[in-house]
Amino acid sequence: MLNNHSSVDLQERVTPPCAIVIFGASGDLTKRKLVPALFRLYQEKLLPEQFAIVGISRSAMSHDEFRQRMEDAITKYAPSVAANQEAWHNFAQGLFYVPGDLSKQETYQDLNELLQQIDNQRGTEGNRVFYLSTAPEHYSEAIKQLGEAGMARPEQAHNKQTPFVRIIIEKPFGTDLASAIQLNKDVAAVFDEDQVYRIDHYLGKETVQNLLVFRFANGIFEPIWNRNYIDHVQITNAECLGVEGRGAYYESTGVLRDMIQNHVFQVLSLVAMEPPNSLAANAVRDEKIKAMQAVRPFPVNRLDEFVVRGQYGAGFIDGKSVIGYREEPGVNPESTTETYTAMKLYFDNWRWSGVPFYIRSAKRMPKRITEIAIQFKEVPHLLFGNVAANQLEPNVLVIRIQPDEGITLRFGAKVPGQMTKIRWVNMDFLYHESFDVKPPEAYERLLLDCILGDSTLYARRDMTERGWEIVMPILEAWEKTQPEFPNYLAGTWGSPDLDWLIKQDGRKWRKL
DSSP: OOOOOOOOOOOOOOOOOEEEEEETTTSHHIIIIIHHHHHHHHHTTOSOSSEEEEEEESSOOOHHHHHHHHHHHHHHHOHHHHTOHHHHHHHHTTEEEEEOOTTOHHHHHHHHHHHHHHHHHHOOTTOEEEEEOSOGGGHHHHHHHHHHTTOSSOOOOSSSOOOOEEEEEOSOOOSSHHHHHHHHHHHHTTSOGGGEEEOOGGGGSHHHHHHHHHHHSOTTTGGGSSTTTEEEEEEEEEOSOOOTTOHHHHHTTHHIIIIIIIIIHHHHHHHHOOOOSSSSHHHHHHHHHHHHHTBOOOOGGGGGGTEEEEOEESEEETTEEEOOGGGSTTOOTTOOOOSEEEEEEOBOSTTTTTOOEEEEEESSOSSOEEEEEEEEOOOSSOOSHHHHHHHOOOOEEEEEEESSOEEEEEEEEEOSSSSOOEEEEEEEEEHHHHSSSOOOOHHHHHHHHHHHTOOTTSBOHHHHHHHHHHHHHHHHHHTTOOOOOOOEETTSSOOHHHHHHHHTTTOOOOOO
8 A cells, every 4th residue: 555645735726706606506416516515615615705606597496495405405415514504504695596597688687786786795806607507508598698798708897806707618518519619609709718617527536637646746657658668548437327317318418429528538638648838727738639639530431440339238237137228218219329339549649659548438337437547568578487477467557536546556576485476466546545535526626726717627629629529420420320239238348249349459358
């Protein structure tokens, strides 16, 4: 095990006064993630006393009713922080609500009047963060209305600092390349790019953020982080859950749209990027997009050599029988929507030339896990004889994003005794053991970063469009073919047909 001996604070960040407006405040995301995250930040004294949260949705509620609903949500979804009644009472005084239709101008007039009252009462100084947590089809309308109501640009202040206005946009950011480009145009017509924060909660996870530190704060890893030493990279994003009552939604997305072109590609870019010249937001994001621009286009006439898809049938999870995807509520009994996708990517650049990146994302796997596995090349010359050679396997560096966040380095060691026998052992770093603290929720870090004006962990316009550019040839080819589904059982890691993608190269998926 690794011990934490010391720590270094890179910078002290002072949170400014702010009003946070959540569109779609009656939805699950607000109750499960956003308000609990903001309450944790308040308890940790990372939010100032001069803050406010304004919920807005169609549901008719008073301020007090909204506060009660949020208290119930905290009790249900964040019981570990709900016990502090005094903190909740103080926090709840900053919660407000505006009922209204997001397509109606009157709603924004009411919102603007309330925000001005809050500025006077709570000292929020005109600073605004708008959070779009509505259904994606309402994004463009809400953005347009904010612009027409004059709320998208900060008002010039006299004798004090000009306030800020920022907007957070939830995924999915478009349903294909054309819709993503159009949404970006709609956003750009109202907001400047430095006001826009396209959120991907995966980038808020501690282990994803740690990739930058791991690579660029340690002199022993970056020199071998290239084609000379690395044989291949595996990125696995597996869920044991099915569609959980979201069958109708999932039918229009599938795992390639839902997970790979955003979450997984964001992680991929951090693994593949070149060192930035600083940790400034655009310096980091410049290198991420450069890496993704180097992804080799898929050969459409040989697509099955690079991409496979699957759909789960009935099976068993933790010893309990579960239905197949086509039997899920809201799903077409003859659905061709994929719940499993694996692909092989190459980067056409010097660092990664010839190194395959294998990616897989799926539902109804045996367990929930997201990890990056860096497999190094075999030693160039074996010294230990034929028996030992059979025992010798390549070194692997594993970065676990969820659960059990940590890093494992696997290497060979001699077993004590007269004979030369080699056994694989692991050197483990676990967050909860080394730091004796539970990593914060992703939304805590991301919400705080937006308030502070730090967009490093948010997706830039070019990154959202590049993700769609990469996957569109696959989606277009799939629309023209009829797959034989289901082709893997729930509770398994796939099937021989799906594993063929990596086995054709003489490799295999890591055992999880």
